Amino acid sequence: MxxxxxxxxxxxxxxxxxxxxxxxxxxGDDITNLWLDVVAVVDNSKGMRFDGLQSIAASLVSVFGAGTRIGVNSTEKRTTRVGLVSYNEKARVNADLTTYTSFDDLFSGVYTALNDVSSTELSYLSNGLGAAADLFKKQSFGTTRDHYKKVVIVFASAFKGSGDLDPLPVAEKLRTDGAFIVTVAYDQDGNGDLMDKLNLIATPGFNFSNTEEGGNLIGKIQGALMQSNCFCPNNYxxxxxxxxxxxxxxxxxxxxxxxxxxxxxxxxxxxxxxxxxxxxxxxxxxxxxxxxxxxxxxxxxxxxxxxxxxxxxxxxxxxxxxxxxxxxxxxxxxxxxxxxxxxxxxxxxxxxxxxxxxxxxxxxxxxxxxxxxxxxxxxxxxxxxxxxxxxx
Incomplete structure (x- = not known):
């Protein structure tokens, strides 16, 4: 294009x-002028625990809480749409890319959606990524926002699945289609193994941890979003x-x-x-x-x-x-x-x-x-x- x-x-x-x-x-580094289509993919399996889920909700709204325009605006093209997918054994679309039309919508919607931990310990990231890819396919690619960069932000407590449940092919397809993948490891064991595994699906340089970012996880995610939003036309x-x-x-x-x-x-x-x-x-x-x-x-x-x-x-x-x-x-x-x-x-x-x-x-x-x-x-x-x- x-x-x-x-x-x-x-x-x-x-x-x-x-x-x-x-x-x-x-x-450019003006977070208020961010213009992206973003889907947050959040692990709400039993392993995440309630405290982890609440921390994710706080982090997610904080990323966009510095004035980023949420939704669409007929007079300002620099807006960001945010979708939300939660997953465990299966994935659920809590909000598609048209649900949140303001930051207030995002704030209340995220806390409502991330208020309950699933009773299952099964956590298949492939299902969450697949739901995000489906949202982009239906609501971003081939629309008036086709040229907006696509970003998936993954918050995960586990990295599991093989065969049809292997997250690697789904992530590779997303990246091939031009999407960026930001990963945040909520490593309950604290041994760094989860972050290493998530690095396999993350866009290079966009793999973070809730414990290893020097208290600046929000800034790191915002930086990844602004790098994703910095690009050149074809042939340049x-x-x-x-x-x-x-x-x-x-x-x-x-x-x-x-x-x-x-x-x-x-x-x-x-x-x-x-x-x-x-x-x-x-x-x-x-x-x-x-x-x-x-x-x-x-x-x-x-x-x-x-x-x-x-x-x-x-x-x-x-x-x-x-x-x-x-x-x-x-x-x-x-x-x-x-x-x-x-x-x-x-x-x-x-x-x-x-x-x-x-x-x-x-x-x-x-x-x-x-x-x-x-x-x-x-x-x-x-x-x-x-x-x-x-x-x-």
Whole structure:
């Protein structure tokens, strides 16, 4: 699915992220603007015990209690729907994705649903996950909220089941369909074994315990939700700590390698027409990430060459920025090829050019040198709502 990003306003973006900090944009972290479809899957078997169930109820409402808009809103698209599934031997849908229309609904509904522990000791997480998958299938995928990211939050006291009751295939299907899985181990024995087992189904980095989070379980779950809510449109690479690991910490920056050659100035205009800009390389890490991105993109061939956002304006080297924002003066980490930059106002654009084992900056004529280029845009996140029409 293609997505188009709707930046609220330039001034709004400045208030949240200031490019002059000379750092790459982090993902938005405004929990009030979370926009997800979430299903909480709660183990209410005998092993959870009443105290555990009450702790889960308190944790769940606290996750969304800092102002997150619950339900749907005709004037604000950044809303979160929350469903609730309890499970033991079987699963029960306590609330589908349309039940809770406000935080008050969520508060009272969660405490009502999680007020009784089952009399059975049987606990089959596969049934709970299956019920969550069914809710997404019926009420999220293929609807006006199809482009909203899906998250399952599991609260479990056991990890059991084999064959048709094995939770691993159900979890794998959820992840394949694009859902994130957050797990919280309520390990009554306290030996860590349950957390290790839940790690098999959790999205990497999203596996937590009620006893091992330094008193910050709510913050950890909220952080996982905001990382889930930080993503890029199709064909864009999300800038992250590790290019090889798509689940490593993600930044709020999206990179689009364009494999149709253009000179520097038209490339800049092409990016702006995509509500983007020519990419920045504030650090060696960002540069190396882009090299790996273009190296894995069809249409980029050794020796690599591509335009980036560095350019000369009034005698100063500055980085391209979203239209309407001031360009940022080159400050630190320099990657010029030997004998560059050429001291000529006739060469105001910059390309990366591969020479032997390194890829370095060279300033060029902004209209006479045509090559591929890299666009960069802000990610879809709590600061930026993205709809499902068109391209970025």
């Amino acid at each position: 293609k997505l188009s990003i709707l930046l609220a306003t330039v001034s709004g973006c400045l208030a949240l992220y200031d490019p002059s900090s000379y750092t790459d944009r982090p993902c 690479d999300q800038y992250r700590v590790s290019f090889a690991d798509k689940f490593s910490y993600r930044y709020g920056s999206c990179l689009l390698p364009v494999n149709i050659a253009a000179s520097w100035k038209p490339a800049q205009m092409s990016c702006r027409n995509r509500k983007a800009y020519l990419a920045t390389e504030f650090t060696q890490h960002k540069h190396d990430f882009i090299v790996k991105s273009v190296s894995s993109t069809t249409g980029f061939h050794p020796p690599l060459s591509y335009h980036i956002g560095l350019n000369q304006v009034l005698g100063k080297w500055v980085w391209d920025q979203p239209q309407g924002l001031p360009q940022i003066e080159l400050r630190s980490w320099f990657n010029w090829s030997p004998t560059y930059p050429k001291k000529s106002s006739s060469f105001p654009g910059v390309q990366n050019l591969q020479n032997s084992n390194s890829t370095q900056w060279q300033n060029i004529d902004a209209f006479k040198v045509s090559t591929n280029y890299i666009c960069e845009a802000y990610a879809c996140d709590t600061d930026n709502y993205c709809d499902d029409n068109g391209t970025l």
